[in-house]
Amino acid sequence: MVCRRKYERLMVDLLAGELTEVETEMLMAHIKGCPKCAGLFKEYKGVIEKSKSIEVSVPESDVWEKKLLEIKIPRPHRAGIKILKPAAVLVSLLLLVSLFFVKMPDNRKDKVVLKTSKNGYGMVLTKLPYTEECLLERIDYIDEESASEILEIVLDTPTFSIYEY
């Protein structure tokens, strides 16, 4: 059914009120002379008419009036939030800034100072804020022996003293 393909979409567009006068005339002329398309058009018309007949019961106007009042009356917590928001931001900023001035305890003796190893591995160019034992704990999933070897490479010093206690 070649004409069906050609006119089917146009039928739906016509029922949707989206066709121009010329397009409408052309389609209607075809439908008049083609019983199959006339039947199809009737079916589409039926589907759309029945769909349109499905109504929704909308709440009465007094319900909407109450709802409207709820919108216009500002919520009580809103005003508080308006003042609190900038205050909270300010406090957070102050806290962040103050963190830069907090002096870390200077127990350099206990800290591990990592160096670049000779063979190029374990290149760490910073001071760690934890002690040797802590560092060992952090890498103990390898196993203690390998860990001490790694430490020896990294620190370039024997790790014997670590196991003294």
Next chain:
Amino acid sequence: MPDGKKRLFEEFYKEYAGKLYGVAFRMVNNRQDAMDIVQESFIRAYKNWEKFRNESAVSTWMYKITLNLSYDFLKKRSTNGYLPIEKDFEDKRLHISEKNIIDLDMVDSIKKEIDNLTPKQKMVFILKCYEELTYEEIARITKSRVGTVKATYFQVIQKIKKNLGGKKNGM
């Protein structure tokens, strides 16, 4: 907000609250949820009211926000595995004679078909069939191309027609 603007908001609310409720209800199929969606849409509109310049821009924006909220709601509901129980469509069985019962059965089937549409198909169908917006307006609201809207609407109507194949008595 100046009094003039407030009055305009009230007028807009009175004109559109019911319409948007219809849209939201057809999307989510639940009275309370539809009410919440409409209320939330108007709260957002109230906050931005002074930015709007004309009614057409507001109505487009309102349809958009109502549909988006409904869409989000449907997505959330499908992840929670919740199925709507409440149906608040007008039941015309109370007002009509028995000979039209077949028609009503068909209407019930159409409701089921609409329920089974994807949220995006539902949006296009509702805006075209019930709100009678143009393809162009729908494209603006759904942020799609006119051709896509046209094709989606055709697919939906075709799908409903096909699935109602065995109930042609009323057509």
